[in-house]
Amino acid sequence: MGGRVRGGRLGGLATAALFVGVFPGNVHMAQRANTPKRRLATVLRLPLQVPLLWWAWRVVRDSEARPATGHGAGVE
Structure with missing residues (x-):
């Protein structure tokens, strides 16, 4: 649990x-x-x-630094 799932980079970029x-x-x-x-x-909104954008960019950065896990990612 807690691993990165496939598509995190694309999802972070889209967000x-x-x-x-x-x-x-x-x-x-x-x-x-x-x-x-x-x-x-x-x-006020x-x-x-700014923190939401930072969070999305962090998802992109973290997904590039770690291999994807989950269904179809080669993990058994």
Whole structure:
């Protein structure tokens, strides 16, 4: 248990790309918020994307450093 599964690199790259791709939309939502409460919620959400992006990149990095395990990865 606890091993890396096949596809971790691709999944991490896709997740990182998603976070980078939606960031401009989140900035736009923060700029266009029509109530102070909504603006606060959207502005507070922006910095949370930094650790999420870091986490996704770490998955990519870790999957490159370790061999894949699980079904079809040559582990018996």
